[in-house]
Amino acid sequence: MSISLLPFLACGALIAAGVTLLLERSLVRVLTGVIMLSNGVNLLIVTSAGDAGRPPFVGTAGMADPLPQAMVLTAIVITLGVTAFLLALVHRTWQLSGTDEVQDDTEDRRIRLRSRRGELSDAVRARRDAYRRLVAEQRAELAHLEAEQAERERLQEADLEQRISRVHTELEEWSRGLREEGVPEEELHRRLEEAGLRAEQAAMDNEERIEQLRKEHTRGREEQAARERDLRRRLKARQREARRQMRAAIREERERQALAQDPELEGED
């Protein structure tokens, strides 16, 4: 017996279209899908009976198999009843909610809530991390500034010492020159004393300057520390605020969820 491909292709097309529509959210489309699907399946049963075009009852040799036809009739009647019920269901859904779309169920909503909560806490965590990074960066900058300041001080001190030692050598050279010139010893001492006094004066001035610089530096550090403390306080406040907001949002969401859930879970009897 040769098999015609056409009925099979028709079955495939009908069933494919039916399944696609069955996956829709709108119940009317689903209903259309059910009808197409059942037509495709019924066609498949008829096709399974064998070749088309043979008489159903007459004779025995070339007779078509009557059993699948009886089965298809039963299947058609059953589908009719179920379709009618489904139609009533669609109508009732539309009456109750104004749409014919299938709503999410409790479990779906719970999972969505959980994922939203996860997203929220992820966001909070990301923000907190960003703040931490910021604080760390500022601290590093501070340390860098301090190091620079210390370096500058060291350089200044070294400079001063160099100058002092230069003055000393000059002094010695000068006194040696004087001695060679034959300047009397008293005169030399007197001059040396004068020069020493001047040098001491200069050294004292330098010490004062160093002291002043140190003071400035400590003041600067205190200011920096105060600024840092302030920054940290502000950061903490902001973090607290963010956390408070998140908690409030979660609580609100939970309450909303509870309100939405209760009538769902407690089917009245």
Place this chain on the structure above:
Amino acid sequence: MSLESLICVPVLLPLLAAGVKLAIGGRLRHLQAFISLGALCVTLAVSVVLLVAADRNGPLVTEIGGWAAPVGISLVADRLSTLVLVVSQAVTLCVMAYSVANAYDRQEHDAPMAIFHPAFLVMVAGVSDAFLSGDLFNLFVAFELLLSGSYVLLTFGGTESRIRAGATYTLMALASSMLFLIALAITYAATGTLSMAQLAVRFGGLPEQVKLLVELTLLLVFAIKAAIFPLSAWLPDSYPTAPAPATAVFAGLLTKVGVYSIIRLEALLFPGGPVAGLLMWVALATMLVGVLGAVAQTDMKRMISFTLVSHIGYMVFGVALSTVAGLAGAIFYVVHHITVQTTLFLVAGMIERRTGTTSVNRLGGLMKATPLIAVLFFVPAMNLSGIPPLSGFLGKLMLVQAGLGAGGWHAFTLVAGSLVTSLLTLYAVAKTWGKAFWRLPREDRVGTVVESEEATGEEPTVTTVALPAALPLSVTALVALGLTFTVLAGPLSGLAQRAAGELMARDPYISAVMGRQE
């Protein structure tokens, strides 16, 4: 009147009663109750007679419409089908008594009651037909019969949540019905028959691939009906919203019809096929995923729904072993589980009726408030989780022994998985028990009261609504039935062994149906 002609009674009588009740309408409440209960009593008695006859003389066969077996539709009553038939009829009788008691004092539920009983009876007829059917197409019709009854029961009253649940349930059932029809078309095209006995013979001569295709398609259909793991998501979504008696029967019977069909499919049509290995993994996944879902739930009805999914895994486990001991364990477990699951849902319904909620977060102190309900919950709950002297333990023991007897690391993994599942079930049930029954009552834990006459409101106690006396009575009968299985475990497991032996032999069934031809 011969014994064979009695086989149609469990199918025809409920249908007839449904028709009569539709004709009566909402009037004559006492007559209504009498007809429903009477019809179910008679079918129960007939089922018992059939069970005894089938156990003594082997399978009984009747041909509807007088057509001979391969062409006409035959109803076959062998040990397995009559055993589950008897249990299902006993359970439906109790549930019917419950729903009659539940409705009697509520005058405002008059009008829907006219629909409830006929739909219920149609469903019962469908269940009986599915158990007795000796023909795959008739099995399809039986499924449709019980499903159309269940559609009505699930969307009973037409509230928003039930319509929502009904949409899921109906579409899921429709999709599986379409798959069933496709499987039937393939089977008919390949073998030219749909009579199970003849199929069992003719499948032997088919190429392996065709056999596997048919087997997997049919298995898919029955797995959807039985809510086996990857196909179980619809069940906890739709069952808990239905009225308590409807949920109880759905949980007890409709999933077991799927399991029964899988047993028939695997034992009669495709013995020793390559699918057994697949079934083992599916059984393991069903057990574990279901029970983990149950542990996570805070609503009592949803928790019980998840344990239902989980314990279907035990029966599939027994079938997957494909030994006589495994099948016997599965059959014993089906019998035990029908009773226990139904009882638990009815008790949840009683709790809801009394306190207005089944959320364990809002319940508390039920132990003191309603000690009777506490006992009625406790016994089947312990039975479900397999505490030693009870039938749940015996069923699990049979399955574990069968698993160890079968050997192989697949079976050992399954045994371990089943023990873990049992423990987790105990945990889920104990959690519910501790919260709802043992915890002290507090103002916010008290269930919201529906028109309570006795709410004193002074001190924080559980305020409840009085129940009609017949309500706990019907549930007590069910609990007693469950305990009977414990007491009569010896004869029952013997019967299960004989039924499994008959199934594995295949010959008695085939020759009983085909023998009439000559």
